Amino acid sequence: MTNQDIYNNIINFLINRNWKKEEVKTKYDVFIPPFELNFNSTYKLYIYNKYDRNDFEEGIIKNLNILSQIYEEYIDDLASIIIEDKQILSLHIENDYIKNAHPSMSFFPNLILKSKELLQEVANFSIIKQPHFFENTEEAERYLNLCNFFKNDKGSLITKIQLPNNEEIKEGNLFEIGITGSQINKNLIEITSFINKDIIGNDNFKPEDDFLILNKKLLSVNVTNKLKELYTSIDLADIDITLKSTEKNIKTSVKDLNNEKIDNIKNFSRVVREKMKEISENDVYGKIIQLSSRDVDGEKNTIKVEGLIKNIKSTIVVQLSSDDYKLATDAHKANQSVLINGILEKEKSQYKVIELKKFEPFSK
Structure with missing residues (x-):
């Protein structure tokens, strides 16, 4: 990452959250906040723009500290996104029983294992582009090797995974466009949102062909099954799954899980496989x-x-x-x-x- 890349990332971070660049001064770009933050009308944020100077990173760290307070984000997460050019996947488990009784020794290792399996299947799906498959790809292995799994803070039920962003996972050629980490991450959050919103709560759901064709880009038996395993590994606890990047955060949640809702996921996977004649x-x-x-x-x-x-x-x-x-x-x-x-x-x-x-x- 060059200093200019870091500068571009922080500018994109702000613009994607509706900040407006008011003017450019000798050493700073001046931004005014979006209306939804309800800041004083005189508030301005000064972004250090001298990325060819030795003190540039120091200036950016000061900016990240301010943004950390504004958006209630950990500064380490913002540094990963803006300075390291990564994306962050946050898994926030909400379960009073687990909090009060303390998770079992195997709770977080199981969560990490199932998260890895889910990420690998999303990468496979992004490469193979078929609703169901039996092989792992080299590209999925590469993607998984570029993911960093952070240790949970003591007493925290938030697990964070640093994901590749602009790294090329599948090389492009004359006939195909390459695939980057960010495209795989986007597939992950979109498929998860689709399952959480349209499948889990639909008892005895038997989707019509038109529904399946409309959502073809989101149909993955492998990813759906791994998502089901992730949910069962956390004892059907409520969970918020958030993808964080220079783009706006994208969050999907699932609440009040039970065995019937897990069965809905199983049944949906079966319907897709039946349609594939499997x-x-x-x-x-x-x-x-x-x-x-x-x-x-x-x-x-x-x-x-x-x-x-x-x-x-x-x-x-x-x-x-x-x-x-x-x-x-x-x-x-x-x-x-x-x-x-x-x-x-x-x-x-x-x-x-x-x-x-x-x-x-x-x-x-």
Whole structure:
């Protein structure tokens, strides 16, 4: 970062918050505050503009101290944004029980872990641009490596993550524009806002195709699932998620979470996958290639079947009851094909039957 970059950042910070540059003096740009701050009409803010001088950073620090008081922001956050050219993600948990009883030893490590997973999936989504995917990208790893996770202040339920801003995460080429950290951060807050506003509170929500098409740029099964895991990791506490930058802060909140609202997120992810034909009802004929059971008289017996799905040879994992597992064992010994009818869910390298409707040995 050059001093001129720092100067540009603080000017953009003010302009994006409706400050008006009244005049330019020899050493200072003079700003008048926005109406919404209700300051005295004579108030003026002087921004040191001699970025080629050795005392420039000292002058900017003085400005940051003033802005810290005006906007009730930590000066370290403002320094990250303006001097280091980063963005800040703030996770502010509101939960009286956790505050009074003190969080468990695993509370914040779990929060950091789930935050990292969420950030990585947002980066993957920004690169792959598909509603669902199974691979991690090198670019997502790069983005995550550029994130800094700050330790919570003692007694604080605010977690802060320093995010890359103008760093190029995916290099551009003749056919594609590069992707910067700020674009990924924007996707994060927009998808989170979408889930918090339009999905969580809608019980038994079954979105129509028009709704999904309208919000196509916000549809990510991976990000939605990681957001759900983040919320469950903090025991369904109220949380404010804020993206801070030279632009105006963007905040999204979720309150009064419960298991029903978490189910709404699950159901929405399932609907998207159904629309992608990743969850569908199928008849599959095939040969058993693996049997697995710790107790054949129990209800947790698993087989793998190799069969055709959409004319592609695929592996299907099925959990069977004791009676069906015994049928499967006999069919496997006899090298006999089996019929599976049920709701199949596509995974990375196989399909899983999530609702079995029919299983039987099959003879042509």
